[in-house]
Amino acid sequence: MTGGGFALVEGALTRGVLGQWQDVFGGSSDVWAAIVVIGVATYGFRLSFIYLFGRIDEVPQSVKRTLRYVPPAVLAALVFPDFVTLESSLIATLADERLIAGAVAGAVAWRTENVFATITVGMVALWLFRFVVFA
């Protein structure tokens, strides 16, 4: 067999293996890459001080202060755009079932601090306004 033949066989084998990999794992290697990188970074965060304790006496106060604002700021930046889309008029912006359902769910979250109750009330409010009130 010539060198070219080897290359051909090798190529077919490689494609076969990759094809099987994709069949078993359901798809995109980009998604797997993202999962692994996020996972490694997250484990690094979890392990950081649990591993290092004893070498560093304490977390710098400034780092602690800054980290305190990460959860509210990031969660709000994620959530608000899912409830509100700025439209050309105030009424068009406000008359949105997502915003109404979000406001109702926000009130429930504040009163109960219960994830299950927040989801239930929010979804029912969304369906009520989408399928009944604004239908």
Place this chain on the structure above:
Amino acid sequence: MDPLHDDLLAGVRDVSPLMLGIVPFALVAGIAAVDAGLGLAEAVGLSVIVFAGASQLAALDLIGSGAPLAVVVGTAVVINLRMVMYSASIAPHFARYARGVRAGLAYFLTDQAYALSVAEFGASDDRSRALYYLGAAVSLWIVWQIGTVAGVVVGAGVPDAWGLTFAVPLVFLALLVPAMKDRPTTAAGVTGGAVAVVAAGLPLNLGLLVGAVTGIVVGLLTEGRSR
């Protein structure tokens, strides 16, 4: 009964009421994975390798909207930065264990396991730190994985118009509200959210990062002013 088992069971017992919130959260993680175009193996891979709900949902949301992978990764990593704070706070309780054990304990660290354990460790000196924590944390892990699989299976059969993925921001909302517990954190949340809405048109989903960073800065400034 063996007192070690008591400590493990106490963790399992104390975490059980939280499952009411974890089960729908995990189902949503599975449903969102299907919506973002992931297969079962990828969905489970995400839940096992990352095991951090809010960041998983954010990553799936961004994957579904076709964001660049750097934005997906960057967003999820920023969301999980809070784990550094939990790690620092719980570390003194784990310092007595060998490094290998600590490396295992760290993998299971979540908002709920952290919050429960630190409260219990403060109240009881003779609880086994590792066993109580593992009782809570491993229970959360098992329910999270089962819930993800159930969500993938259920999610495939539900019509789009029902808008089940709306449950994703609802879960974030339920985590956001208790995170805004005083004036500076409330200022951080309200500003971060408002800026993100205004900046929603920016490319690469940069509105999220601009909103989050602005919120953090405003939180720090508000804290500085109220001193």
